[in-house]
Amino acid sequence: MSLQSLSFQVLAQSGQDNTTMDPIVVTATLGPKTVGESLSSVTVIEEEEIRRQQPKEFREVIESQPGVSVVGNGSYGKQTSVFLRGNASDASILLVDGIRIRSATVGGPAWQYLPPQLVNRVEIVRGSRSSLYGADAVGGVVQAFTTPTRQGTQGWVEAGAGNFDSQQYGAGVSSVEGGSRVNVGVNHFQTDGAPVVRGGDDKGYDNTSGVASASHEFSNGVRAGFTFLGAEGRTEYEGGEEDFRFQTAGVNLEVPVTSHWRAAVQFSDARDELEDFSSFPGRFN
Known part of the structure; x- marks a missing residue:
């Protein structure tokens, strides 16, 4: 089902710093490293890109990224599976501000219920991170951050x-x-x-x-x-x-x-x- 909509946003801000630097990520190593220092295949989706997409579901934020395949079992709110680098859906971990989301039903996290409108940053780590997150991180890790990022x-x-x-x-x-x-x-x-x-x-x-x-x-x-x-x-x-x-x-x-x-x-x-x-x-x- 496609959704055609008309929307508007009003933003008010002060003291914003527009300095662009090499992104620092924490998901790949459990510590702050630049993308280059992490020695991992990492994609960072910043707040500006998320706001530009105006996504209705979280899968819209990540489905166009390299190495990520998303399958939805219907329209909005239906079961969603995420495959990182071709691995099974239950081999991909979802974190929200460092908190792991598990499921008591289909074995994978409920990607379809995470509201992208309240997410300020996303880090996607492709490839096994089992040494840091356990056996269910063979495919990779997706972490959503709700904390503010701009000064x-x-x-x-x-x-x-x-x-x-x-x-x-x-x-x-x-x-x-x-x-x-x-x-x-x-x-x-x-x-x-x-x-x-x-x-x-x-x-x-x-x-x-x-x-x-x-x-x-x-x-x-x-x-x-x-x-x-x-x-x-x-x-x-x-x-x-x-x-x-x-x-x-x-x-x-x-x-x-x-x-x-x-x-x-x-x-x-x-x-x-x-x-x-x-x-x-x-x-x-």
């Missing part, structure tokens, strides 16, 4: 509408000043969809999501913060419908041990809950 304070408001009675609206504000980072945003997307079979009813989808994060680096080098992302809604298919809940939450602390060694710890919780209403109902989490 200064900025806000955004977005609204759009299109065919199939589709609507999207959201707003947020973020600030990066010195050692402090704050980000808050909400988004809602819904569509009536279209019939799956001839003469059938429309099969819709709605996703209401929010994000909040904050961190601060103290003068002694200690950094503390928290992050939260949540999405919930409903997706309909021929023969039933599903209520879903997609959520990540975590607190983290990073302490400098020496000038070349920093120790970090994170306590996190990830939820992929699904309640099915069909001829064979069930609840999975």
Whole structure:
């Protein structure tokens, strides 16, 4: 199902630094390295590119990247599989701000429920990272970041509408000043969809999501913060419908041990809950 829409964005920002540098990535080595230093096949998708695409689903952000194949089992909100370098879908890991997303149903993460409107940066590492992330990282790792990346304070408001009675609206504000980072945003997307079979009813989808994060680096080098992302809604298919809940939450602390060694710890919780209403109902989490 294609979606033709008319949307507008309003951005307000101050103190933006437009200096372009070699991107620093953390997914490939679990530490900050430039793309060249990581010695890995890494693609970085920055916030400007994501906003330019205006994606409705996260798969739209990554499906055009080299070495990435995405297969959707239907329109919006339906099961999505991601294959990195031809490996099986359950051999690709999804991280959100360092928190791993697992699944109690199909064996792979619920890519279809992650709201791209609240993502500020994506890192794609192609090739095995099993030594860092375990046996299910044979294909590679995709990490989405919700923390702000640009200096200064900025806000955004977005609204759009299109065919199939589709609507999207959201707003947020973020600030990066010195050692402090704050980000808050909400988004809602819904569509009536279209019939799956001839003469059938429309099969819709709605996703209401929010994000909040904050961190601060103290003068002694200690950094503390928290992050939260949540999405919930409903997706309909021929023969039933599903209520879903997609959520990540975590607190983290990073302490400098020496000038070349920093120790970090994170306590996190990830939820992929699904309640099915069909001829064979069930609840999975």
